[in-house]
Amino acid sequence: MKFCSTCGATVVLRIPEGDSIPRHVCIACHTIHYRNPKIVVGCLPVWEDKILLCRRAIEPRYGLWTLPAGFMENGETTAQGAMRETLEEANALVELKGLYTLINLPHISQVYMMFRGKLLDLDFSPGIESLEVALFREEDIPWNELAFTTIRDTLKHFFLDRKNGSFQFHEGDIISSSCD
C-alpha cells in the first residue's frame, strides 16, 4: 500500500496513538488503513462413501486436487460462502452439516473454515476454476496431488472420525508450510 484509498495522498507506516502495531496512515486525511486476516470458506461434499474433489484450473496449485473453497465475501455468512464456493467450483448442491475444521494459517493471515456437506445429487460438473470434478473413495484420494495442507488435514480428520463413528469439530494451526 502506497496511497490512501480515501483521498489519494501518500500513506506512511507508523504506530497510531493508542495502538501498538504499525499501520498505513494517510499523511493528508489521517485515515488509518487496517489490514486483517481473510477467511477461506469451503465444503467437504460427501456422497455415500465418496468425497467430491475439484482439480484446480487456476494458480496457485494449477492441476492439483482440492475441496471446493474460496474467500468469504462481504454480506454473506460462513455457511452461505461455503455453499456458494461449492456451486461455483463444482456446480454442486450440498446440505451443510455444520462447521467441521477451522485452521489458522498465520504466516499468510488466513483462516480456513471447512464445513461437512451432504451432496444432494450427482449433477456436478467443473466450474470455471476447475479442470475436473470427481468423487473419490478413501483409498483413491490423490494424497500426493492435493493442493493445500488445510485440505489434506480436513480429509484426514474426516476419514478418522468416520472410522470412529463420530464427527467432531476440529481446530488447528499450520504455523508454516511449504505447501500453503
Added chain:
Amino acid sequence: MKFCSTCGATVVLRIPEGDSIPRHVCIACHTIHYRNPKIVVGCLPVWEDKILLCRRAIEPRYGLWTLPAGFMENGETTAQGAMRETLEEANALVELKGLYTLINLPHISQVYMMFRGKLLDLDFSPGIESLEVALFREEDIPWNELAFTTIRDTLKHFFLDRKNGSFQFHEGDIISSSCD
C-alpha cells in the same frame, strides 16, 4: 474507496472478467481491490462461578459491558488474538478452552469467534479501552447493559451449557439487529 492504494489513480466499481461481484478496480494499473469480512476474536474468561466483563471506554457502546474481544490481526491465530484482546482490554491472563461460539453478522461483514477461557489469577484491571473490569455471577450479569448481541448470545449459551453440565461449540447467525 476512491483511489488505488497501489498507484494512486482513480478506481471504478465494475465486475471483473470471470467474477460475478462488482469490485473496486483501478483504471490505470487494473489492480482489483477486494474487500472481505473481518474476524472479531474474544474470550469468555471464567473464575469459579463468575465471568469477567469489561465496561467499554470507547465507541461504539461507550459505557456498556462486553466480553474482551476485538479485530483479529494479520500474523496471529484466532486463539492468539483472543488472548491478546483479553490482555489488552482487561490485563487478564487466560488459558483457552477451545472455540466456543462462532457468530456471523453478514449485515456488517463480521464473524465473531469467542473462546472459553480459564482466568489464571485475579490480577486484572482496566486496559486503555475499558472503564472498569469486574467478575459477575450469572444472577448479576447486566443483561440490559450489554454492548452487543453476540456477547449476550455467547453468555446465554454458556449459562445453559453449564447448567446442562456439558459445553459444546455453537454456530449462529445474527441476520440484522439494532444492537450490532
